[in-house]
Amino acid sequence: MARSRNRYSRAQMRAKYRKPSRKRSSRWFYALLAFIVALGVAGVVFLRPNTSAANVAPSPGDPTTGAPGDHWHTAFGVNICGQWLPNPPTFETASDNPNVRVGIHTHGDGYIHIHPYTASEGGHHATLGRFFGYGGWSVSDSSVNAWTGPGADATKKSWTNGDKCPPGTPDAGRTGVLKWAIDCKAKKGDPSSYQLKDQQVLAIAFIPNVLPIPVTPNAAIAPATDGTGAGAVATSACKPSAVNNPGVPDTSLAPATSTPPSTAASGTTPSS
Numbered sequence: 001m002a003r004s005r006n007r008y009s010r011a012q013m014r015a016k017y018r019k020p021s022r023k024r025s026s027r028w029f030y031a032l033l034a035f036i037v038a039l040g041v042a043g044v045v046f047l048r049p050n051t052s053a054a055n056v057a058p059s060p061g062d063p064t065t066g067a068p069g070d071h072w073h074t075a076f077g078v079n080i081c082g083q084w085l086p087n088p089p090t091f092e093t094a095s096d097n098p099n100v101r102v103g104i105h106t107h108g109d110g111y112i113h114i115h116p117y118t119a120s121e122g123g124h125h126a127t128l129g130r131f132f133g134y135g136g137w138s139v140s141d142s143s144v145n146a147w148t149g150p151g152a153d154a155t156k157k158s159w160t161n162g163d164k165c166p167p168g169t170p171d172a173g174r175t176g177v178l179k180w181a182i183d184c185k186a187k188k189g190d191p192s193s194y195q196l197k198d199q200q201v202l203a204i205a206f207i208p209n210v211l212p213i214p215v216t217p218n219a220a221i222a223p224a225t226d227g228t229g230a231g232a233v234a235t236s237a238c239k240p241s242a243v244n245n246p247g248v249p250d251t252s253l254a255p256a257t258s259t260p261p262s263t264a265a266s267g268t269t270p271s272s
Contacts, residue, residue, distance in 0.1 A: 058126050058198075060103065060116040069122070072114040072198035073223045075233045076106075077216030079205040080159060082170025083150040084217065088135060095136030102134045104196070110218025113226065114196050128202070129192030141190040142178050144204055159206040176206045181213040184238035199233045215240045 058070035078085045090108040094100040103116040104126055112131050116122035121130060132138050138145045142161040149156040152168030161178060165171040180191040181203045187194070191204060201219040219234040234240065 058114050058116055058122055058196075060118055060122045069115055070198070071226075071228050072196065073228075073230045073233065074112040074114065074196050074198070075110060075201045075216055075219040075223075076112045077110060077203055077218050078144065078146050079203065079207065079214050079216075080146075080150040080169070081152070081165035081172070081174075081176060081207060082214075083152065084214075085146055085148055085150060087218065088137075088147050091135055094134050104131045104134060106131075106135075107224040107226065109224040110216065110221065111223035112196060112202070113223070114198070124195055126196050127192065128194045128196060129190075131196070132192065139192050139204060140178070144178060144206060163206075165208075171208055171211070174208045177209045179205045179207060179209070179213050181205075183235075184213075184215055184244070186213055199230075201233055201238050212244065214245045217245060 058072050060069040077087075087108050087110040088106050090106060092101060092105045094102050101117060103118070103121050104112065104114050106112055112128075114126055116126060119125075128139065135147065137147055143159060145158045147157070148154050150166070150169055152172075153166040156166065159176065159178070161176070163176055165174050165176055167173070180187050181201075182194070183201050184203075194202075196202075201216060203213050203216045205213045207213070215234075215238060217240045219238065220232050220240050222232045223230050
C-alpha cells in the first residue's frame with residue numbers, strides 16, 4: 001500500500017513540474033508565430049509597388065477616354081566655361097525618327113516640356129537622359145554633347161572632364177568638369193538618370209571644379225504658351241542674379257514668354 005502511495009506521489013510531482021513547462025512553451029510558440037506573421041505582413045507592404053503620384057507621375061494621357069495626363073515644365077540650361085549656350089532648338093519628334101512624336105521635348109524656350117504620350121516615357125522613364133537622347137545629344141557624369149558650343153567656339157559641342165576652356169570664355173585656359181544642380185543644389189552622380197519633375201530649375205555646367213554652378217537665366221522667364229498657363233519657376237532661393245550667374249546673360253538667348261519664335265512666324269500655336 002505504501003508503495004502505491006509513493007508511486008501516486010511521484011506521479012503528482014511529475015505532473016506539477018511539467019505543467020508550467022507546457023505553459024511556457026505555449027507562450028513562446030504563440031509569440032514566435034505572431035512575430036512570423038507580422039514579419040510577413042511587413043514584407044508584403046515593403047515589397048508592394050509604390051503607386052503614389054510622386055512615383056508614377058508624370059503619367060500619360062488616356063487616348064481612349066481623352067483624359068489628359070500630367071504636363072510639367074523644368075527650366076533648363078547648359079553653361080560651358082562661363083557662357084550659357086543658346087536654348088536647345090525646338091523639337092517634338094525623335095532625332096533618329098522624325099515620325100515618332102515625343103512627349104519630352106522643348107519649344108526653344110529654355111524649358112523641358114514633360115507630358116508623356118505613352119507609358120514608355122512616363123513615370124521613372126521621364127529622365128533628363130531621355131530628353132537629351134530625343135534631341136540627338138547626350139550627357140553623363142563626366143561629359144556633355146550639346147546642340148552647339150559656346151559663343152567663343154560654337155563648333156565644339158562635346159566637352160569631357162579635363163578639357164580646357166577656350167579663349168574668349170570667362171574661364172579661358174582653365175580645366176573644366178561636368179557639374180549639375182537641381183533648384184540650385186549641386187548633385188552627384190549621372191544626370192542622365194535623373195527623373196524630371198515639375199517646376200524645377202535644372203542646370204548643367206562644364207566649369208572649373210572650384211566654381212559654383214550658375215542659375216539658368218530661363219528660370220526667371222515663363223515657358224512658352226502651351227495651354228497650361230505655367231509661370232516662371234525661379235524662387236527667392238533659386239533665382240538668377242549677377243552673383244550666381246556670372247556675366248550678363250545674352251538677352252538674345254532669352255526664351256519667348258508667349259508663342260515660340262518657330263511658330264510665331266507661321267501664326268500657329270504650339271500643340272503642346
